[in-house]
Each structure stands twice: as structure tokens, then as C-alpha cells.
Amino acid sequence: xxxxxxxxxxTALGRDRPGIVNRLSAAVLEHGCNIVDSRMTVLGGEFAxxxxxxxxxxxxxxxxxxxxxxxxxxxxxxxxxxxxxRSGGRDMLPYAVEVVAMDHPGIVNQLAAFxxxxxxxxxxxxxxxxxxxxxxxxMFAVHMTVxxxxxxHLATLREEFMDYCDSLNLDxxxxxxxx
Numbered sequence: 450x451x452x453x454x455x456x457x458x459x460t461a462l463g464r465d466r467p468g469i470v471n472r473l474s475a476a477v478l479e480h481g482c483n484i485v486d487s488r489m490t491v492l493g494g495e496f497a498x499x500x501x502x503x504x505x506x507x508x509x510x511x512x513x514x515x516x517x518x519x520x521x522x523x524x525x526x527x528x529x530x531x532x533x534x535r536s537g538g539r540d541m542l543p544y545a546v547e548v549v550a551m552d553h554p555g556i557v558n559q560l561a562a563f564x565x566x567x568x569x570x571x572x573x574x575x576x577x578x579x580x581x582x583x584x585x586x587x588m589f590a591v592h593m594t595v596x597x598x599x600x601x602h603l604a605t606l607r608e609e610f611m612d613y614c615d616s617l618n619l620d621x622x623x624x625x626x627x628x
């Protein structure tokens with residue numbers, strides 16, 4: 450496939466059931482496009498999809514034109530937006546953040562505030578709630594990938610982050626991303 454550098458982001462949300470991924474991916478393929486990045490998950494009884502589709506400008510238009518019918522057929526809300534490829538911009542170091550704590554409101558906001566105040570971009574974030582083994586205590590886990598500007602002193606950042614998490618009773622790890 451030639452380098453197309455035309456992208457469409459498609460989001461879909463609807464009741465979870467088998468066949469959704471098959472129908473969405475088939476619609477992209479039948480119009481000569483390719484899914485280059487995606488996130489899909491079940492949240493409650495809903496299935497949420499986020500796709501980055503690559504294609505020629507005219508094949509992306511065909512995908513866009515097919516979405517209203519696909520929305521009706523799947524009983525989902527589907528939105529799309531044209532986008533550009535990610536810009537190289539300034540040097541960013543990818544770091545993984547893992548946090549586990551007893552579940553309580555505000556954990557995501559507290560972590561987002563820490564990184565935002567330092568102009569560090571959160572590039573990917575996922576959370577999960579679960580019951581601790583043996584005790585059943587409600588637990589909360591966060592996994593993030595952040596882009597740390599190269600000019601930030603990493604040892605100082607790591608120390609500040611660990612102190613911040615300790616003050617909030619959060620177990621945390623900040624380490625270079627492995628992938």
C-alpha cells in the first residue's frame with residue numbers, strides 16, 4: 450500500500466454484542482482503507498470503539514458516506530473526523546505510569562493535574578476497578594503512557610511523582626515505556 454497520509458478517526462458507541470468489530474472493520478476494508486490504530490472496550494453494557502483509518506482522500510470519503518447506514522444497522526452512535534498524522538514536534542520521551550490504590554473518587558483527576566502542571570502530555574490512559582484478593586477491598590488501577598519533554602530532569606520528576614503519590618496513598622511506578 451502506498452503511503453496515504455490521509456486519516457479519519459471514527460468513534461462508535463452502542464450496546465455490546467457480537468459482530469460489531471466485524472461489521473466496522475469490513476466497512477473500512479470494503480472501501481479500500483486500513484485501520485492503523487484502534488482502541489475497543491466494553492464499559493458497562495456498552496461497547497466503545499475508537500479507530501484511526503488510513504486511506505486516499507476519496508476512499509475515506511466513501512467510509513464517511515457509509516457511516517449513517519452502518520450507524521442504523523448496528524444501532525450505535527458513530528462520529529467521524531478527518532485528522533492529520535501525528536507531528537514529530539519536540540522530543541518527547543515515552544514513559545509508562547502504573548498506579549494502584551484503594552478505590553476512591555479523584556484518582557484520575559489527581560494524576561492528570563500532576564502531569565498537566567508540568568506540561569506533560571497523557572497519550573494513553575486506561576483504568577480498571579476490581580476487588581482485592583482475600584479481602585475484597587475495592588481497588589483501582591491506572592495505566593498511562595505519557596510524553597515527557599526531553600528538557601525535564603527525569604530523576605527530579607520521578608522523585609516529585611513518587612512523593613506526590615505517597616502523599617495520596619497511591620502505589621506508583623514511573624518508568625521508560627517498553628513499547
